[in-house]
Amino acid sequence: MSALVIDALTVAFGRFRALDALSLAVDPGEVRAVIGPNGAGKTTLLDVISGITKPVSGRVMLGDRLDLTRCSEAQIARAGVRRKFQKPSVFPVLTVRENLAIGCGPDMAPGAREARIAAVLGEVGLAVRAAVPAGALSHGEKQWLEIGMVLAAEPGLLLLDEPVAGLSDAETARTAELIGRLRRPDRAILVIEHDMGFVEAVADKVTVLHEGRTLYEGGMQGARRDARVIEVFLGR
Ligand SMILES: Nc1ncnc2c1ncn2[C@@H]1O[C@H](COP(=O)(O)OP(=O)(O)OP(=O)(O)O)[C@@H](O)[C@H]1O
Numbered sequence: 751m752s753a754l755v756i757d758a759l760t761v762a763f764g765r766f767r768a769l770d771a772l773s774l775a776v777d778p779g780e781v782r783a784v785i786g787p788n789g790a791g792k793t794t795l796l797d798v799i800s801g802i803t804k805p806v807s808g809r810v811m812l813g814d815r816l817d818l819t820r821c822s823e824a825q826i827a828r829a830g831v832r833r834k835f836q837k838p839s840v841f842p843v844l845t846v847r848e849n850l851a852i853g854c855g856p857d858m859a860p861g862a863r864e865a866r867i868a869a870v871l872g873e874v875g876l877a878v879r880a881a882v883p884a885g886a887l888s889h890g891e892k893q894w895l896e897i898g899m900v901l902a903a904e905p906g907l908l909l910l911d912e913p914v915a916g917l918s919d920a921e922t923a924r925t926a927e928l929i930g931r932l933r934r935p936d937r938a939i940l941v942i943e944h945d946m947g948f949v950e951a952v953a954d955k956v957t958v959l960h961e962g963r964t965l966y967e968g969g970m971q972g973a974r975r976d977a978r979v980i981e982v983f984l985g986r
Pocket residue numbers: 763768786787788789790791792793794795
């Protein structure tokens with residue numbers, strides 16, 4: 751059974767179709783990258799999965815039971831879907847630790863929360879920065895904190911929109927290692943990125959979107975050799 755199935759998903763803004771009968775399936779434990787030119791529909795896809803945008807038709811099945819297109823944003827979050835937005839949205843006056851406490855959500859018991867925060871601080875490599883206000887972090891550290899905030903709730907489906915945008919090469923390499931550590935058999939990760947070196951390092955498979963449809967799906971090596979992908983995207 752797939753962790754996530756996108757089935758004939760169409761999203762329209764007026765007469766324009768941002769997604770056009772798009773279908774794809776992500777396996778449990780898989781890291782899938784969604785790539786493609788500006789305006790291809792990548793962020794729109796995450797907007798539908800997280801419940802911000804409703805499609806005109808199609809389904810988004812989480813496991814085999816829940817159609818996310820019929821759920822509210824809160825229900826989707828409760829089902830274990832967490833999203834990191836493109837711009838870091840940490841709370842600058844709160845410390846790293848306090849930001850992670852918010853990521854744990856209101857329902858976690860205090861003891862469990864402390865243990866979870868300690869674990870996440872280790873996972874994202876910010877243990878030594880725990881007491882620092884988030885506003886004092888570097889751009890890279892803010893990105894890792896925000897990944898930590900979405901990790902805190904132990905999501906089964908993690909959505910990452912351009913996690914290495916604006917990062918240095920060293921920070922990008924560190925983020926790729928971090929995503930490697932987040933892999934779990936019961937967690938699927940969907941990542942949008944324009945940095946193809948990063949995509950190659952983290953993704954099991956890539957889906958190349960173009961005009962709301964799948965142009966290519968498979969390994970990054972194959973994408974680099976695909977004539978259509980080169981024409982509309984990689985060759986530019
Ligand atoms: N709320 C909206 N109203 C009208 N058009 C929209 C809306 N949101 C997105 N679009 C359009 O839908 C298309 C897909 O946008 P989307 O943001 O999904 O692209 P993207 O693949 O994430 O691009 P980028 O790489 O630039 O982030 C674009 O042409 C965009 O202008």
